[in-house]
Amino acid sequence: MSINLDIAVERWPIAGTFTISRGSKTEAAIVVCTLTDGAYSGRGECVPYARYGESIESVVAEIEALRGALKNGATRDGLVTLIHAGAARNAVDCALWDLEAKRNHSSVTSILDMPALHDLTTAVTVSFGDAATMAEAARNFADRPLIKVKVGGENDAERIRAVAEAAPSSRIIIDANEGWTDANIVENMLACAKAGIVLIEQPLPAGNDAILAKIPHPVPICADESAHGTDDLHTLLGRYDSINIKLDKTGGLTEALRMQKRARELGFGIMVGCMVGTSLAMAPAVLVAQDADFVDLDGPLILKEDRAPGLEFTGSRVSPPKPELWG
Template identity: 40%
Template sequence: MGRLTLSVATESLRLAQPFRISGYLFERFDVVVVTLSDGRFLGRGEGDGVYYLKDDAPHMLAELERFRDVIEADPSREELRALMPPGGARNAVDCALWDLEAARHGMPVWRLAGQAAPRALRTTFTLGADEPQLMAQAALRCVQARAIKVKLTGDTELDLARVAAIRAARPEVWLGVDGNQGFGIGQMDALVAGLVTHNVSLLEQPLARGKEADLEGYQSPIPIAGDESILTLADVPSAVGRYDVINIKLDKCGGLTEGLLMAAEARRLGLDVMVGNMGGSSLAMAPSFVLGQLCDIVDLDGPTFLSADRQPSVDYVHGNVWSSAEVWGVGAKVAP
């Protein structure tokens, strides 16, 4: 087994404007960028962490230092998965290993993963919680969107007013909502009934993490997705009977390697699959784009919130997201 050199940088990615969800207001994404070099090739990966698990930049940096010897021993992706815990740090390293492997073999990651050539994916564009008419105006400004996801706050009356205003402004789009753990089971009937009225196609994580059992036996005409409740491969079986869809995020599960395993297990169990993101630049979206080739719902709009993305970047055209190997997936040679 060879040796690698691990380099780590932190970056504060400023948002173009503050973004509000249930219980949180974001003004920036603090990410770590991992670079792995074998002296000839290099690979890169970006981790944003998981804010509600206190997996922030200082925690990710500490994890990377704690496992530096493991990482620099040039482990396989499966070895890394067994040795490091899930989270943003492992995600950054796992994605850097995929990038490095692609460079060593001179082929894109999608081929290494056994996939067909990638296609552009319809992605949702997310609206942060605000006053209903302001959200409707934001929906109108998002001209290219063919799918919109609406952040809710747990105030059923206000949330349904938000959805009604957006639906009136954009009657043609696919519409989903994200509760971000803001509701209780006692609010579900009124919430779901109102969402049906406005032709909403997905209700994501309405209940708090730890309250999943409250959904057992609950009959909803709208598919319910588990996000904060489904972190890793080990959590996927618990979704059966509670959720219809699982939302895989690489920062939660610890990288593309585990994300692909989660998608396969969800399919085996009869669940639909969604890919999302905790935020970040195009370097974070590109690995999720590979996973998105296997998904029913794609939510990869993180870079659209940034005041400036890194280059090269993923492209957003006609409501679709596209990532080429120039962004990530065929690493560059190390300069002599």
């Protein structure tokens, strides 16, 4: 059946400023792919990420290049031969899932023969800054069960101590975004262990993390920028304890589910994360996150406002998507 493609670029203001060690931003620039067969439509959202060589323009061009194949009936399984993993494939893959569900008057969970979805507890994020500012932000989240804290600069041990003291009842993930070095990783990891941190995410640059196989892990270490596709997971053994699955990295829900299954077989813990986007981007990830050890799907909470209808957040609890949103 012929499918028509529409591509839209949207910019969603962030509530304040979102900062990691690489820089700050005040808006989420996203691309929405809508596929229509004449009677039904399916949508998928992606967030181009400069760290992976992506831009709004490049992602739009990659999706546009699929117009002919989609018109001729390209399928999810066929996408892997047409486009590499990344944000563009994510948007198209998720739109195809949504379209199939709408056509069948069913749900993606039914198509996948999954149990009914349950609510999840997501992390909330503290942006990178000086120790005092980060402690104040953590104090405002002190009633939340899980906090993710952005570090990756000089004096991170001080930041770690400050946020842990500000939110003593919360479980805390430290995300260095590749910002540590061989020279300071042991000091920072020991600071994390002393502060009771539950997970350290991507402490060293991808491709420059060999030391992780040689030093103790007093706190489990999670691969993010080092973890992209299923076929590369075996290369992370011995260096990482967990992996962060993001649909904008895997290239959609199809590969994310495959990656999840293989990661469990290899003994990795699983985090399901996100870029900063709207509920449309989070919705498919909710399916992958159903048995995750850590869930980090607070993208909509970072925005000034979310799309409507969106996911329902009650504190740190996020409910499964309704069909009007996706799936």
